Amino acid sequence: MRNPYRTQKIAFFFLLLATLLIVVPVGLIVVIIIQKGLPAINWQFLADMPRQGMRAGGIFPAIIGTIYLVTGAIIFALPIGLLAAIYLSEYSKDNLLTRIIKLAIVNLAGVPSVVYGLFGLALFVVFFKFGASILSGSLTLGIMILPVIITTSREALESVPYSFREVSLSLGASKWQTIRHIVLPNAIPGILTGTILGLGRAAGETAPILFTVAAFYLPRLPDSVFDQAMALPYHLYVISTQVPNVDEKIRYGTALVLLTLVLFMNLVAIIIRYKFRKKKKW
Amino acid sequence: MRKFKEFIVEKLILICGLASIFFVVLIFIFLLKEGLAVFNIVSPFKFLFGKSWYPISEPPQLGILPLILGSLLVTVGAAIISIPIGVGCAVYIAEIAPPRTKETLKAGIELLAAIPSVVLGFIGMVTLVPLVKTIFHLPTGLTALSGSIMLAFMAMPTIVSIAEDALYSVPKTYKEGALALGATHWQTIWRVMLPAASSGILAAVMLGIGRVIGETMAVMMITGNAAVMPNSILIPVRTLTATIAAEMGEAVVGSEHYFALFAIGIVLFIISFAINVTADLFLHKRQ
Numbered sequence: 033m034r035n036p037y038r039t040q041k042i043a044f045f046f047l048l049l050a051t052l053l054i055v056v057p058v059g060l061i062v063v064i065i066i067q068k069g070l071p072a073i074n075w076q077f078l079a080d081m082p083r084q085g086m087r088a089g090g091i092f093p094a095i096i097g098t099i100y101l102v103t104g105a106i107i108f109a110l111p112i113g114l115l116a117a118i119y120l121s122e123y124s125k126d127n128l129l130t131r132i133i134k135l136a137i138v139n140l141a142g143v144p145s146v147v148y149g150l151f152g153l154a155l156f157v158v159f160f161k162f163g164a165s166i167l168s169g170s171l172t173l174g175i176m177i178l179p180v181i182i183t184t185s186r187e188a189l190e191s192v193p194y195s196f197r198e199v200s201l202s203l204g205a206s207k208w209q210t211i212r213h214i215v216l217p218n219a220i221p222g223i224l225t226g227t228i229l230g231l232g233r234a235a236g237e238t239a240p241i242l243f244t245v246a247a248f249y250l251p252r253l254p255d256s257v258f259d260q261a262m263a264l265p266y267h268l269y270v271i272s273t274q275v276p277n278v279d280e281k282i283r284y285g286t287a288l289v290l291l292t293l294v295l296f297m298n299l300v301a302i303i304i305r306y307k308f309r310k311k312k313k314w
Numbered sequence: 315m316r317k318f319k320e321f322i323v324e325k326l327i328l329i330c331g332l333a334s335i336f337f338v339v340l341i342f343i344f345l346l347k348e349g350l351a352v353f354n355i356v357s358p359f360k361f362l363f364g365k366s367w368y369p370i371s372e373p374p375q376l377g378i379l380p381l382i383l384g385s386l387l388v389t390v391g392a393a394i395i396s397i398p399i400g401v402g403c404a405v406y407i408a409e410i411a412p413p414r415t416k417e418t419l420k421a422g423i424e425l426l427a428a429i430p431s432v433v434l435g436f437i438g439m440v441t442l443v444p445l446v447k448t449i450f451h452l453p454t455g456l457t458a459l460s461g462s463i464m465l466a467f468m469a470m471p472t473i474v475s476i477a478e479d480a481l482y483s484v485p486k487t488y489k490e491g492a493l494a495l496g497a498t499h500w501q502t503i504w505r506v507m508l509p510a511a512s513s514g515i516l517a518a519v520m521l522g523i524g525r526v527i528g529e530t531m532a533v534m535m536i537t538g539n540a541a542v543m544p545n546s547i548l549i550p551v552r553t554l555t556a557t558i559a560a561e562m563g564e565a566v567v568g569s570e571h572y573f574a575l576f577a578i579g580i581v582l583f584i585i586s587f588a589i590n591v592t593a594d595l596f597l598h599k600r601q
Binding site: 036037039040043044046047048049050051053054055057058061062064065111112113114115116118119120122123124132133134135136137138139140141142143144145146147148149150151153154155158159175178179182206207208232233235236237238239242243265266268269272273280283287290291294295298299302 | 316320323324326327328329330331332333334335337338340341344345347348398399400401402403405406407410411419421422423424425426428429430431432433434435436437439440441467470474498499500501503504521524527528529530531535555558559562563567575576579582583586587589590591593594
């Protein structure tokens with residue numbers, strides 16, 4: 033007869049193995065990038081224009097471009113996402129319309145990033161004639177991160193206890209006053225988490241900006257939202273596949289800056305969420 | 315006055331609530347608007363099942379079968395790697411890991427999900443690709459296999475987090491009942507927990523696969539981008555997504571090539587739509 037405890041031991045060993053197979057490579061990836069990228073990082077690398085066809089100099093315009101794009105995306109996506117989350121958590125009834133909205137959000141989250149690029153190209157660049165510009169790229173990224181913001185904000189709003197609303201309404205406040213003064217303030221940490229996660233996502237994506245904004249090589253800063261711009265993820269793609277003989281240090285350095293930016297935002301989001309959960313009074 | 319203001323605000327909220335539907339429809343409409351024109355040149359059947367993709371030859375040959383098979387090959391490879399590992403890790407996190415380890419592991423998985431695909435592609439290029447090349451003695455390490463391995467890492471966070479949720483939401487009484495009857499912890503997991511969470515796990519797998527099919531940058535950087543009919547996992551292939559990303563830059567707006575790339579976009583949109591709707595049905599069944 034098979035010994036069930038031995039079977040259990042073997043099974044648990046394999047489960048641990050599976051976990052290690054995910055965790056160890058992730059650790060390795062981060063360590064390799066930090067180890068090889070760190071020597072490239074200095075003030076000149078961060079604050080200088082790229083030179084000699086990106087084989088020397090810094091990545092300043094790419095950093096600035098990414099900051100512009102991410103800011104634009106969040107300016108567009110945060111108000112719409114937040115109001116959509118308020119609708120879903122406070123106003124929607126359990127009916128077909130709500131079901132369809134939720135399905136649409138799931139689908140929006142699942143659309144391949146390169147399809148967002150196509151959409152941005154067709155709508156903003158060609159149809160609205162914004163051209164390849166920061167505006168087109170920001171709007172495309174904004175639509176892409178909408179589901180992240182809606183989902184996390186909605187969770188935050190829904191986690192505010194129902195009794196808070198009842199008390200406010202019973203004191204004579206209107207529905208909107210209740211949302212504005214009672215529900216929203218209590219949901220702010222969660223909304224912040226969602227916003228930061230959205231920022232991180234927008235900062236790291238390449239495919240949606242390929243045809244909507246990204247400039248291959250533009251060693252100056254953009255003057256207006258109708259300008260093209262460089263961006264970190266696209267810059268990393270370009271120097272690692274399109275330009276031959278780029279010093280490995282520059283590639284790793286760029287990867288490190290991008291990774292740090294994105295992981296830092298995610299870490300902040302995780303910490304806010306963790307702190308908030310601990311401190312929650314209800 | 316206040317009543318009026320609230321009326322406006324509430325209408326605004328309703329409009330934003332409907333925004334997601336609006337955007338999904340808008341994306342589809344614009345893909346159709348730009349993509350359907352290709353079917354004036356080539357029939358839908360020839361487009362989907364044509365074996366050669368030479369968009370800039372004269373006349374252009376616009377058959378995307380090699381691209382579909384490329385995507386399929388890479389996706390199946392990634393699924394074979396990521397499903398057992400992902401579900402195994404989910405079980406470990408949900409059932410076995412002590413609470414502290416559990417929090418750390420969950421944060422680690424979230425970090426993996428956050429690594430931009432272009433960074434994973436870059437790391438794949440400098441570590442995995444040379445490795446595959448030496449192990450299999452190939453002329454190039456840019457193969458479907460390298461792509462599958464790298465993409466498996468992009469599917470895993472999705473699979474782990476949704477499968478873990480599914481396991482977590484199995485009622486405690488099921489587990490307690492099985493343990494009380496004398497089953498070992500593993501027997502409980504295998505015979506009770508996994509079957510009870512099966513529809514959620516299935517949804518997790520589907521969403522993970524959806525992520526793989528739609529993945530663009532990493533795949534473009536490490537699969538070698540040869541638009542030929544794949545006959546082995548050790549040769550360069552080109553996926554649907556990589557084709558769009560690599561060629562749209564050169565396609566002239568309004569050309570046949572441009573229309574064809576949008577038509578590929580329609581195919582991708584429909585695939586991801588189907589996957590997401592089905593996965594959603596599975597997730598709903600559970601509740």
